[in-house]
Amino acid sequence: MNERLAPRWRLFALCWVTYAAFYLGRVNLAVAMPAIQAQFGWSKATVGLIGSALYWSYAIGQLVNGSLGDRISARAFVGLGMFLSAFLNLLFGSLGALGAMAFIWGLNGWVQSMGWGPLVKTLSRWFPAEKRGLVSALFAPCYVAGHAVSWVLAGRLVSAWGWRAAFWVPGALLLGGTLLWVLNAQDDPAFPRGRLTLRSRESGPWNPKEAFRTLGIPAVRWGLIICFFSGIIKDALSLWAPTYLLEVQGLGLGAAATWAAVVPFAGGLGAFLAGLALHRSSHQREAPIVAGAALLVAVGAVGSLLLAKGAFPAGALAALALSALGSHGMNALLMTSLPLRLGQQGNVSSAAGALDFASYVGGGVSGALTGYLLDGWGWPAMFGLWLGVALAIALISSRGIFHILDKTT
Numbered sequence: 001m002n003e004r005l006a007p008r009w010r011l012f013a014l015c016w017v018t019y020a021a022f023y024l025g026r027v028n029l030a031v032a033m034p035a036i037q038a039q040f041g042w043s044k045a046t047v048g049l050i051g052s053a054l055y056w057s058y059a060i061g062q063l064v065n066g067s068l069g070d071r072i073s074a075r076a077f078v079g080l081g082m083f084l085s086a087f088l089n090l091l092f093g094s095l096g097a098l099g100a101m102a103f104i105w106g107l108n109g110w111v112q113s114m115g116w117g118p119l120v121k122t123l124s125r126w127f128p129a130e131k132r133g134l135v136s137a138l139f140a141p142c143y144v145a146g147h148a149v150s151w152v153l154a155g156r157l158v159s160a161w162g163w164r165a166a167f168w169v170p171g172a173l174l175l176g177g178t179l180l181w182v183l184n185a186q187d188d189p190a191f192p193r194g195r196l197t198l199r200s201r202e203s204g205p206w207n208p209k210e211a212f213r214t215l216g217i218p219a220v221r222w223g224l225i226i227c228f229f230s231g232i233i234k235d236a237l238s239l240w241a242p243t244y245l246l247e248v249q250g251l252g253l254g255a256a257a258t259w260a261a262v263v264p265f266a267g268g269l270g271a272f273l274a275g276l277a278l279h280r281s282s283h284q285r286e287a288p289i290v291a292g293a294a295l296l297v298a299v300g301a302v303g304s305l306l307l308a309k310g311a312f313p314a315g316a317l318a319a320l321a322l323s324a325l326g327s328h329g330m331n332a333l334l335m336t337s338l339p340l341r342l343g344q345q346g347n348v349s350s351a352a353g354a355l356d357f358a359s360y361v362g363g364g365v366s367g368a369l370t371g372y373l374l375d376g377w378g379w380p381a382m383f384g385l386w387l388g389v390a391l392a393i394a395l396i397s398s399r400g401i402f403h404i405l406d407k408t409t
Helices: 002-025 028-040 044-068 074-092 098-112 116-126 129-139 141-161 165-184 210-216 218-247 253-260 262-280 287-306 313-341 348-377 379-396 399-406
Strands: none
Touching: 002 074, 002 098, 002 116, 002 129, 002 141, 002 165, 028 044, 028 141, 028 165, 028 218, 044 074, 044 098, 044 116, 044 218, 044 348, 074 098, 074 116, 074 165, 116 129, 116 313, 116 348, 129 141, 129 262, 129 313, 141 165, 141 218, 141 253, 141 262, 141 313, 218 253, 218 262, 218 287, 218 313, 218 348, 218 379, 253 262, 262 287, 262 313, 287 313, 287 379, 313 348, 313 379, 348 379
């Protein structure tokens, strides 16, 4: 038994660290945005377009690359995505024109989408479907841990050497992460690690229709709706929390970036608790857990509304953390647990990609919409949006109204 467990958990740890590392080159923009705004004199709506470029390309990339991830070796595919993201971060840090920056950051979103689906597929090869709650609880926090480290690192780099360093240093770190993954990854316990190959268990011609095949599963359709709405809140937190703490709560740039790391840490805790709740649930249904998480977001949004016009950093952080706890918790649970339900059916990466697609479509809407709301009506408008979205999620997840969507495959 120990011989079986040791390789399984070593592979789990490698997947965990690898996906956390992806975030070093994805959410660093949020911390650099105030400095980019200051240098070029752009409005929030303008600089928000750069963030939206990543969200939209990442979303579309999830449909394509999630499906490709079921056909291509995760060892090769994930490694290529991480390497290209490293290169694009290095390039972005050398640019100074809005169009070029939005284009390169959009390309970064595409290659970043080569990570999640194939990694979840790899976990499905090493862990049985009935362990999905435990795997979700332990694996989902990886992205919020990477998020927090990225914000702290970027904040230190911007304060010490300017915003360009917040892309150059993560780019170099991603190159190291690429090497770590390629040298140690193993797609499947039935496959020897051996030489690098493009072959996966489901090797064969790729059919683009496979990207949409999983949409017919009731649980996945419900998950798509929830992931879209939770993405609006989750990615608004990711993109605007440092700026909010800087402008409204009166923190300096370095302090704002450091304290904003409380948000992804709270999100990580939410992801862990949501997965643990599923693991310990006798019925193993995601909908009641999602409804409870949505109510936490609603409470956090109300708290943020009350503090949107006055400086009270501790209270503001607590409210943001509560919103992160709920939004990241529900999002991470669905994007991990629902694909792992499919087990050995061969479309795990496609399902994970489709759910991540929905989440980042929500993020893409959020990036531009929130910038527009902030420029026109200020921070209360953003928090009011969160409250409305959270209440909609709670309603949609009510078993009495949409119980049919809580079915499994």
